[in-house]
Amino acid sequence: MTDVSDGRIPLLRTEALWSGYGTRGVLADVSIAIHKGEVVAVVGHNGAGKSTLLKSLFGLATIHSGRIVLDGMLVAKPTPLNSLKAGIVYLPQRKQVFPELSIKENLALVAQRLPKHDRSDRMNHVATIFPVLRQRWNQEAGSLSGGERQMLGLGLAMIMSPRLLLLDEPSLGLAPDLVVRVLEKARDLAQGYGVAVVVVEHKVKKVLAIADCAYVLRNGRVTFGSRASDLMDEATLLTAYL
Amino acid sequence: MMQVIANGIVAGAGYALFALGFGLVHSTGRFFHMAHGGSYVVGAYLTYVLVSKVGLSSLVGGCGGVLGGAVLGAMMEIAVFRPLRRRNASREGMFLAALGLMVCIQNGVSLVFGDQPVVLRTASVEPGMLFLGARITNVQVCIVATCIAAAASAWIGLQKTNLGMRIRAVASSHELATVYGLRPEAILLLVMVCASALGSLAGILSGFDTDLTPSMGFYAQLMGVAASIVGGIGSVRGSLLGGFMVGLVQHLGVWKLPTQWQEAIVFALVAVCLCIRARGFLRTNWGTKD
Ligand SMILES: Nc1ncnc2c1ncn2[C@@H]1O[C@H](COP(=O)(O)OP(=O)(O)O)[C@@H](O)[C@H]1O
Ligand SMILES: [Mg+2]
Numbered sequence: 001m002t003d004v005s006d007g008r009i010p011l012l013r014t015e016a017l018w019s020g021y022g023t024r025g026v027l028a029d030v031s032i033a034i035h036k037g038e039v040v041a042v043v044g045h046n047g048a049g050k051s052t053l054l055k056s057l058f059g060l061a062t063i064h065s066g067r068i069v070l071d072g073m074l075v076a077k078p079t080p081l082n083s084l085k086a087g088i089v090y091l092p093q094r095k096q097v098f099p100e101l102s103i104k105e106n107l108a109l110v111a112q113r114l115p116k117h118d119r120s121d122r123m124n125h126v127a128t129i130f131p132v133l134r135q136r137w138n139q140e141a142g143s144l145s146g147g148e149r150q151m152l153g154l155g156l157a158m159i160m161s162p163r164l165l166l167l168d169e170p171s172l173g174l175a176p177d178l179v180v181r182v183l184e185k186a187r188d189l190a191q192g193y194g195v196a197v198v199v200v201e202h203k204v205k206k207v208l209a210i211a212d213c214a215y216v217l218r219n220g221r222v223t224f225g226s227r228a229s230d231l232m233d234e235a236t237l238l239t240a241y242l
Numbered sequence: 243m244m245q246v247i248a249n250g251i252v253a254g255a256g257y258a259l260f261a262l263g264f265g266l267v268h269s270t271g272r273f274f275h276m277a278h279g280g281s282y283v284v285g286a287y288l289t290y291v292l293v294s295k296v297g298l299s300s301l302v303g304g305c306g307g308v309l310g311g312a313v314l315g316a317m318m319e320i321a322v323f324r325p326l327r328r329r330n331a332s333r334e335g336m337f338l339a340a341l342g343l344m345v346c347i348q349n350g351v352s353l354v355f356g357d358q359p360v361v362l363r364t365a366s367v368e369p370g371m372l373f374l375g376a377r378i379t380n381v382q383v384c385i386v387a388t389c390i391a392a393a394a395s396a397w398i399g400l401q402k403t404n405l406g407m408r409i410r411a412v413a414s415s416h417e418l419a420t421v422y423g424l425r426p427e428a429i430l431l432l433v434m435v436c437a438s439a440l441g442s443l444a445g446i447l448s449g450f451d452t453d454l455t456p457s458m459g460f461y462a463q464l465m466g467v468a469a470s471i472v473g474g475i476g477s478v479r480g481s482l483l484g485g486f487m488v489g490l491v492q493h494l495g496v497w498k499l500p501t502q503w504q505e506a507i508v509f510a511l512v513a514v515c516l517c518i519r520a521r522g523f524l525r526t527n528w529g530t531k532d
Binding site: 058060080081084090091092095096097098099100101105108109110112113156 | 404407408410411413414415417418420421422423
């Protein structure tokens with residue numbers, strides 16, 4: 001396996017992770033490292049196990065063996081609640097917002113996890129990062145366009161002041177220029193707020209343009225891992241791997 | 243004529259109260275809770291026992307009945323629906339399980355109390371007061387008032403409180419709710435308890451108005467589901483509208499037609515409404531998607 005850490009201590013790493021759903025195995029022997037302030041791209045075919053990787057890290061899949069290490073400490077058994085407490089937020093594929101709730105309610109709902117006195121500050125902060133949300137404050141999230149919905153999804157995640165953001169195909173169903181906007185926003189969050197971002201993406205070239213490192217998944221295994229400096233030259237190679 | 247309308251409104255209030263709880267469960271749990279009538283009949287018979295056998299006052303007995311209905315709802319959720327949901331049961335599977343529960347409950351009630359109607363009304367039938375030319379009893383006024391108060395509280399609770407927001411979030415998506423740290427199972431249990439309390443309240447009030455029979459729950463289930471579909475499943479205002487429409491159509495229809503047609507008219511209404519508005523008149527936008 002290619003070592004992509006350069007000897008730095010990662011925010012989160014997996015060691016020989018085997019996981020799946022119930023007794024069903026999906027991921028096999030996955031070892032990856034995620035660093036603070038970096039964007040990690042995860043690419044691969046449909047059904048390769050990309051979503052399962054994110055779910056395993058967040059606590060929505062079953063870990064069969066291997067280790068997840070956060071801040072140098074072993075995570076015994078990840079659960080969504082513990083992950084949220086540890087500053088890990090997961091944005092699922094396709095469904096990242098509650099369409100039937102207003103934008104304000106979406107944000108307020110997630111903010112309920114914060115101490116009372118922080119809530120409105122965080123909501124205002126998020127509205128500053130994503131100005132489009134403020135304009136539509138009391139409208140239903142379902143009325144947002146695809147791109148705006150993505151922004152709300154990122155906004156919900158940012159309410160929690162995450163340290164690790166797990167994005168599952170944020171570009172799904174977006175027009176090409178919006179894809180770039182969303183991915184650049186993800187990069188800005190990493191650079192501006194020191195968030196570690198893992199992006200699962202179909203649009204390989206676009207995500208490599210903003211990523212610091214990348215992993216290719218195939219049949220549940222990592223078949224390729226590379227640092228940012230090598231990425232652009234490797235782009236064609238990566239495409240071949242897919 | 244006024245009497246027919248008044249009767250329709252009273253019946254409709256009962257259906258609306260039933261539809262309110264049924265719709266809540268449907269929006270959050272996403273299945274046809276065919277055993278909702280179980281709380282209705284059990285609440286009514288429990289109140290009958292507490293009032294007529296134990297000798298408690300109507301109010302205390304009624305509260306006991308509501309409590310019993312709520313506990314029954316909690317038991318159904320924990321023992322049947324939650325395990326099924328954990329096994330990814332289909333909506334059809336949940337529907338059948340609920341229907342089976344309903345049959346068991348009705349048979350259980352009929353085993354214990356017999357099939358003959360029992361009477362919960364305490365005093366001799368009051369003549370009732372005259373209102374716009376229609377005779378209405380205190381109980382009937384109480385039914386309509388309770389229905390409106392329950393609907394208003396449900397609406398405020400869902401739209402204006404933090405808990406209501408969480409309930410709507412769970413209705414929107416169990417998965418996303420989990421992702422943001424809500425516990426859908428706890429919310430679903432709470433909803434089931436509240437809905438069952440409303441259902442048993444409907445049964446108890448109707449028990450004070452007319453007689454009790456073991457099949458009263460099933461009948462309420464049919465009418466309540468019809469009301470729900472006409473008004474729009476899961477919408478608080480839709481439950482009210484649907485309940486009153488079903489009640490009125492039923493009574494206005496029987497005014498001219500033989501009584502045997504009473505149920506047929508209701509389902510004709512359902513058919514007509516589905517042709518006009520396939521999703522009911524006031525279906526909510528929450529909790530209708532997957
Ligand atoms: N909830 C689940 N239960 C069982 N198997 C699942 C579940 N979700 C995904 N899978 C299976 O796991 C494999 C990997 O899926 P996934 O991680 O979603 O792939 P990707 O996101 O790369 O397209 C697929 O074979 C899929 O059928
Ligand atoms: Mg996926």
